[in-house]
Amino acid sequence: MADYIYTMEIRLTPDQQRGVALVQDIARAAGMNIYLTGGAVRDIISGFSIRDLDFTVQGNPLKLQKELERAGAVISSADEDFKTVYLRLPGSVRAEISMARTEQYEKAGKPPSISPATIIEDLRRRDFTFNAMALSLNPGSRGLLMDPFNGAADIEAKLIRVLHNYAFVEDPSRLIRASRFAARFHWPLEERTQQRFQSAKENNYIEYITARATGYEIEQLAYEEDPLHIVRVLEKEDWLKVLNPHWTTAKVDTAGLAQLMKMRQQMNELGYSPDPAP
Incomplete structure (x- = not known):
């Protein structure tokens, strides 16, 4: 299995590395499983510039806001409907932390119905295969890449x-x-x-x-x-x-x-x- 933690550490800037550690520790302290997801994982694997950090937690990230602010993060906004926090981590690192969720669309263009979910269920509701990958930041599985739709293969292709x-x-x-x-x-x-x-x-x-x-x-x-x-x-x-x-x-x-x-x-x-x- 590829060492994705090593790849992550050499691809992230020092400020981004510190940002990952900060969010990871706060989520763990709150008892939430946490994953690096979406564009961040895509860009780590593809070699493109890593623009921001996307985290997904199994839990409500809105509950992490006070601890994030105490650690030096600046909350830009919080979305109550989609349970997502947009923030700037120390070093001006842009990030967002979202709740693992399912989305049910009743009508084209209408906002979906949201429900808490597992990380695999969350990956299923995403847009493209290369955005439907997650890198575990949890003890015991840290560095495990979840790629149920073969996004890494599409990046290669x-x-x-x-x-x-x-x-x-x-x-x-x-x-x-x-x-x-x-x-x-x-x-x-x-x-x-x-x-x-x-x-x-x-x-x-x-x-x-x-x-x-x-x-x-x-x-x-x-x-x-x-x-x-x-x-x-x-x-x-x-x-x-x-x-x-x-x-x-x-x-x-x-x-x-x-x-x-x-x-x-x-x-x-x-x-x-x-x-x-x-």
Whole structure:
């Protein structure tokens, strides 16, 4: 079995490593099983830049807020419905801690019904195979990779694959997310995923996207290393007008954005980690 803890430790920045230890210890002290999940695990395995830390606990993370603040974390916001805490760990490390949950969709675009779940059940409700992996941070299983949908194999093959047939119907924002990931990684959609993507697009399921999901996708643009490329791909797919009907790449200050990206690259080379969003 691959030593994923070793891989994690060499891939995370020192501040991110300290952030993992901080959250892990607080969750353990509260008697909660804790896992590193989602994009963090994907990026550790793929070698891409690790943008933030995603944790999943079997329990209610809202109960951890006071202890997190005592340890130096800053709580950005807390979502009572989805039982998720958004925070900044010491060293300006962005993170979120979510309750392991199932999601039941009754209607396209409507918020799902949430129930507490095991970590494996939680992985089943996710969007793409490469986001449906978890790395245990628990005593006795620390370093165990849970990958029930072979996300690591899809990373190796450089493919974007949805978990099930109705992924784009249940949550139409996944259409935009698929395009964003394809643009960021320069990976294609797997054949059946492409067919489902096209079908959902032709049936205009994007009209059911929620305001919450739209806001999230707009926010994610600020964290992209090459946002102009992402915006161009979204415009090509007709998703840019979904985010904002007045946005076009023709209105983007291309020269100014290029200068900003160059400055950020220079700061990275000097050892700084500028955060592109407040």
